[in-house]
Amino acid sequence: MAKKSLSEMSFLDHLEELRWLLVRSTIAVVLLAVVVFFFSDFIFDQVVFGPTKVDFVTYRFFCEASHYLGFADTICIEELPFTIQNTSMEGQVNVFIWMGITAGFILGFPYILWELWRFISPALYENERKYAKVFIFTASLLFFMGVLFGYFVIVPMSVNFLASFSISTVVKNDINLDSYIGMVKTSVLAGGIFFELPIIVYLLTKLGLIKPSFLQNTRRYAIIIVLIISAIVTPPDVVSQITVAVPMLLIYEMSILISRIVYKNQLKAQNG
Template identity: 70%
Template sequence: MAKKNLNEMSFLDHLEELRWLLVRSTIAVLILATVAFLISDYIFDVIIFGPTNANFVTYRFFCELSSQLGYSDLICVKEMPFIIQNTNMEGQINVLIWSCITAGFILAFPFILWEVWKFISPALYESEKKHAKIFIFSSSMLFFMGVLFGYYIIVPMSVNFFATFTISSVVKNQFSIDSYIGMVKTSVIACGLFFELPIIIYFLTKVGLVTPEFLRKYWKYAVIIILVVAAIVTPPDVVSQIIVTIPMLIIYEASILISKIVVKNQNKQNG
């Protein structure tokens, strides 16, 4: 049966399209989760638990940066005084399953975007439908950049801070595997989705829910929120907070620019 046009589709038709979007996306995630399971040793030993090693690339960079800035060893990580332990009978198997699913979601993200594009494309102009490849590529790149930012910046800073923080020498840091894996997943996925902000702002501007004036008006509040987030996820030193804050501010400014471009193009079309 031929696919119906947007004007011909009922509410139930839209729900049916959405259902198949979710089904195909879930299948893609599960397939890539299976691939992740086959290389789970590498994923855990090298990737997930990489930031627990004082020789991790980010820590070496901080040591070099600390030396270059004349901070001595202020932000140089030389040891990780903690252990990761499993305290639940089914803890490790649960971590294995959900970590593989998370990896599958990250790897399947471009396909999920393609499915989302097919779902919303009937509501777009013909000229806008031609930009499908640009949308998929730019959105995927932003997401993966966010994931890498979360993994190489946010996660190591968080691990370093919580590993070295103690209220007394009597208390030893022994983190549960659920706590550690949860922190890694949350940091990586949250950063990946935050880097999608320009794309989200693009569509919100298209439908008239956001304007460049609105984003600029509340710029100060956005800066405060970003600074608070940076202060929470980084150790209590200025250099680390700056490293996290600058990319987030750039993303927000890029969102304002994109919103301006969308409004300008809309004015030309209505011109």
């Protein structure tokens, strides 16, 4: 039976398409999670708990940068005074499962985008559908860049600051396993989603929901928010704060530029 065209599809037909999109995407994530489980030792020992070790690549980079800038060992990480402990019977099992699913989602993100494109493509013009590969590649690249930014910048900076912070020598930092894993997942996924901002802005501008003037007028608030975030997740030194803040501000500025280009093209099309 031939697939119905967009004009022939009812609201329930669209819901059915959306349901199967979610089903196929979920199956893909689960299958990738199963594959990830075979490499669980490496993923947990070297990746998930990598930022808890003083020889982690980010800490070494900042130490070398400290020497290069003439700061001696001021931002070198020589000790991370905390331990991670499990306090619930099923804690490690839950972490094992959910980290696998998180990894499956990250690895399967391009496929999820492809499914999403298949869902929305009937509503697009013919000349817009040919950009499927560009859309999927660009959105996936930005997402993976954001994930790497979250893992190599946000996570180690957060670990260094939060694990080293102490209100008294009486209190020892024995970090709960769920708390640490939650911080890693949130930082990595939030980084990936934030780096999707140019794509989101492009689509919203295309739909007429936002204009470049809105982004320009809210730039000062965006700068303040980014600086607050960088101040919270980093140690109190300028180098770390700049490392976190600058990429986020560049992404925001890129989004303004994209919105401006899309908006100008729309005006030309209307006036032409």
